[in-house]
Amino acid sequence: MCQTSFHDFLYAPHPPVNGTTGEGLSLSISERRRVAEEWVTKGRNKLDQVVIHVGALSLKESQELAQHAAEIGADGIAVIAPFFLKPQNKDDLTAFLKEVAAAAPALPFYYYHIPALTGVKIRAEELLDGIQEKIPTFQGLKFSDTDLLDFGQCVDQNRERQFAFLFGVDEQLLSALVMGATGAVGSTYNYLGKKTNQMLEAYERKDFSSALNYQNSRFLGKGPHAIPLRTLQLKSSEAVKLVTLNGET
Ligand SMILES: CC(=O)N[C@@H]([C@@H](O)[C@H](O)[C@H](O)CO)[C@@H](O)CC(=O)C(=O)O
Incomplete structure (x- = not known):
């Protein structure tokens, strides 16, 4: 996720490095490491931020990628829910995300909510409730779902916190702005x-x-x-x- 400033709003022409559009989950771990390294190196002094998606089915691999992102100087990490043997509830999902975040304790952490692809339908609003107590590096949400009620509730119930609410359905960006999106990350901005x-x-x-x-x-x-x-x-x-x-x- 490489963000470009637009006044106070952030939008990213390039989705998270190794995310959905970048087909990160179809790459091997060593390929993902190389792609991340290239983005960080080539993006230096050109991109506001380079956030690496480090989600994987294996917790160990996800942690390894998180650690690697920290080592190469990425600005943050994003993680989707594991999507084969899926977390059945908020606590299971939080436990997974917490372990990944702990592998890169100095990096801002984003939960990448994309239920249509992961099949994990735990509402983002529910997940965010109390998340910072469990994951101190939690920085925000990449919300790739058309449920604007859930998105609006995430924003509304976390007004006191400085979370980033990055919207990921490009077709609905205008509606998401009204609901309080602080940024957007998507493929079509390219x-x-x-x-x-x-x-x-x-x-x-x-x-x-x-x-x-x-x-x-x-x-x-x-x-x-x-x-x-x-x-x-x-x-x-x-x-x-x-x-x-x-x-x-
Ligand atoms: C499912 C999907 O690919 N969603 C895209 C959207 O930008 C999407 O391509 C766009 O809304 C057009 O349908 C992004 O949310 C994905 C993304 O940011 C990523 O590559 O990680």
Whole structure:
């Protein structure tokens, strides 16, 4: 997750390093280490932050990646819920996340909530309740789900805390802004950055009708939007190139 400042709002054209779009879970541990190293090295003095996704099915591997992220100078780590033998409740999930966070005790920790892919449907709002007592490095939430009620409750019930609420469903960013998102992390910002900036500007000047037009023009019209959740095939990469060539970025 490499964040770019937009006034007070943060949005990240590049999703978390080794996250969903980066297909981190399809890579070997040594590949994940190498990708993380490249991002940290190449991003130095160019990117505000480089956050590495270190989630894995094996706690030991996740801890190893967390430790490695700290060693190479990453700015934070993000972790999804283990998704094969799944945690059945908040306590089990918290226990897993706590062990990973403890492997990198100096790094800000983000929970990466993406239930459609992990199948772990524990509400983020429930997880956040009391999380800082268990995970002192807890810094925020990457929320990749369409349940805006859950997202709004996360924001509302943690107003006293300085958590980051990073929204991850690009199609709903405008709605998430209204619910209190402090940032966004997503794939489409790579090639729809210009329109996203225009939408954020319109939102900031309270021109909601233009903001809505920008949001809709990004996603409701014809054409390719999402980078598909499978290895990028020629057709998809051509589509991304086409959008870019059309001056969308
Ligand atoms: C499931 C998925 O891929 N979600 C994307 C979105 O940016 C998504 O591509 C976008 O909303 C278009 O559907 C991000 O939340 C994923 C992400 O940030 C990541 O790569 O870790």
